[in-house]
Amino acid sequence: MKKELIFGSTELVYEQDEVYTLPASQEELSVSGKLRILEKRHGVVVEWRCSDDECSAESEWAVINTAAVTFTHHNISDSVEISTPRRYVRPICIELIDLRSYRIGDNTSLVLIQRDGTTHPALAFHSGSVHCFVDVLLRYVDVKKSEKDSNLYLIVDKKQNSTDEKLSALNLVPDRRGPGGWGGGGGPSGIPWGNAQQRVWGFFNNWKRDPYTTTVSTLSKFYDAVLYNGVDGYVRESDGEDDVAEIFHSLNGFEVLEPGYELLTKKGKLAERPDVDRLSPLTHDEFQQYIDDDGRILDVEPLQQRIFRGGIHPNLRRELWCYLLGHNQWNSTYMQREENKREKENLYFTMKQQWKTITLDQESRFSAFKERRSLIEKDVNRTDRNHPFFEGEHNPNVVLLHDILMTYVMYNFDLGYVQGMSDLLAPILYVTQNEPTAFWCFVGYMDMVYRNFDMDQxxxxxxxxxxxxxxxxxxxxxxxxxxxxxxxxxxxxxxxxxxxxxxxxxxxxxxxxxxxxxxxxxxxxxxxxxxxxxxxxxxxxxxxxxxxxxxxxxxxxxxxxxxxxxxxxxxxxxxxxxxxxxxxxxxxxxxxxxxxxQESAPSDPSQKDDDEPLRPQDSDGEDVSLTGGLVGVVSSMIGSAVRHLSGDDLTSVSLEAVPGGEDDEEKRFExxxxxxxx
The missing domain is CATH 1.10.472.80 (Ypt/Rab-GAP domain of gyp1p, domain 3)
Structure with a gap:
């Protein structure tokens, strides 16, 4: 493709119209835009912009194109489902140096993934081809197909890739083909061998950074293969001549140094994972088969299993949620449910009146209540406000959300209100569309998840x-x-x-x-x-x-x-x-x-605590750890020599990984x- 100077020192090397965002939900519409590759003074940039916003200076920061938002509210036979098509616009602008990988879907959609973990919306090509984009991209970077995911392509540095190819030419890892081998580049368990040179190269890099840990960790793999070759129940099982290839294959992941020491552990092989199917939602006519003439639900578990398999149709959801959340009893009759409804409505409004009648003077000496009211007011004003049921100024449903949460404070003052509760209540209010019913269903939900809101987490x-x-x-x-x-x-x-x-x-x-x-x-x-x-x-x-x-x-x-x-x-x-x-x-x-x-005989030595590693034993039944016996001596000698050559202090090293301190853990949690x- 011929380069084109579009403005300043920026050159356009690729452009494709009619590249659409794929909607991720019913609330989102597909948006047409242009995908480009630009050569700028500071580097190459990949960008996608909405076609309507090409001339908009504010489009760089737009999250929702409000001019393009449309609403079509409708109810279907007492259903509270509301369709709200919207056009979400998030411009994409990535410097090529920050592009880590891309994914091409089965429908030829394109997903760009950055090094910092940013994953952009999927793009679909209504005209042109994603492969044309890739061809231009290959002018600047090398691309390597993922070993484990056929749709994922990794961006690699051209210089590094050239070095990897030279390393691969050394044939450090044997290529097993023919009968008994892994022809076609496949490894044990069907794992391909395409990145063998990266494993070896990663080993060398890590040996330079921490020779001792790298050497001992690698030696442990040889130890495993040599002592337990063919012994059932242990992690690695190799066939003689394939030991070396298997060990080098196990070095995958050495691009980032393994921060610890590997002990042999008992292999825990699970049963084969089955395929399962799901059903369509439970309908009103089907639900009638579960109730008797008085309205009782007699076979509760089969009904629960049916709901688990397919969910509930929207026009039946309001009724069945009351059962699932404990507002109604499964075996109650029509009359009992009506009586229960009246009693709980009265109780709800009694509790609501309690907090509504607290005066400002009382509240000034009731700091806990005041703090919770303030937090609720802040949260309800930002809970699901882009949903049509809660959007707009002076929305009465937002007021109901506030009142129900305030009443819950009076119902359960020990727990009160914690951020996140409004997120749990909003969908319940949306489905029930009744204040007392929503409250009691919310009480039932909170009884299930109240531990989520412990003050100490x-x-x-x-x-x-x-x-x-x-x-x-x-x-x-x-x-x-x-x-x-x-x-x-x-x-x-x-x-x-x-x-x-x-x-x-x-x-x-x-x-x-x-x-x-x-x-x-x-x-x-x-x-x-x-x-x-x-x-x-x-x-x-x-x-x-x-x-x-x-x-x-x-x-x-x-x-x-x-x-x-x-x-x-x-x-x-x-x-x-x-x-x-x-x-x-x-x-x-x-x-x-x-x-x-499962019951196990206490005399069985293999039944140990899950946290205790299973240590290998010698012929006399004594433990042989990697710090003792012949292999331990060899490990110690090699480790000492390597650390001496690298100038590190041997006495300061522990074979076990040093965990991060509590301060580090708290920082990551925050x-x-x-x-x-x-």
């Missing part, structure tokens, strides 16, 4: 620890990666758990997810499996781009409202079935998911809160 930290245990079992590879990047605390999942993914999904998906979670099916703490499923979906993007804690946090925020809920629910259920069918799952994980604890919620 103990409830949230426990859930993050539970996620840690689940990922440790389901995906040890991801866990090892996160530990190496000081991200195994899962603080980047804080907002997901606090408000049950409400800020990650569009409104329709939020309502569907919540009613699925409220069924309690198929296990307790299913929301934690939703977290694991989402991490599984984003795993390749995080690992292939080598994101650290800050980048992961940024990436997690950027996938907000771009989550495929049905795919995530399928994956979460499949993970549950996978764990439930596996025999070697730790008891704490089984208890977390309500699975029966960073997560500030980026994700506050």
């Amino acid at each position: 103990s409830g949230m930290k426990q859930q993050l620890l539970d996620v840690h245990h689940l990922v440790q079992v389901v995906d040890p590879e991801l866990m090892s990666y996160l530990e190496a990047r000081e991200s195994a605390n899962f603080y980047f999942c804080f907002r997901w758990l606090l408000v049950r993914f409400k800020r990650e999904l569009n409104y329709a998906s939020t309502l569907r997810l919540w009613e699925v979670l409220w069924t309690g099916q198929p296990c307790p703490n299913f929301h934690l499996l939703v977290v694991v499923a989402l991490l599984d979906t984003e795993k390749n993007t995080i690992m292939e781009n080598k994101f650290g804690f800050t980048e992961i946090l940024k990436h997690i925020n950027d996938i907000s409202c771009r989550i495929d809920l049905e795919l995530t629910l399928k994956k979460a259920e499949a993970i549950y079935l996978q764990i439930s069918k596996s025999n070697n799952v730790p008891d704490r994980v089984r208890a977390l998911l309500g699975l029966p604890i 960073t997560a809160l500030s980026h994700q919620f506050v």
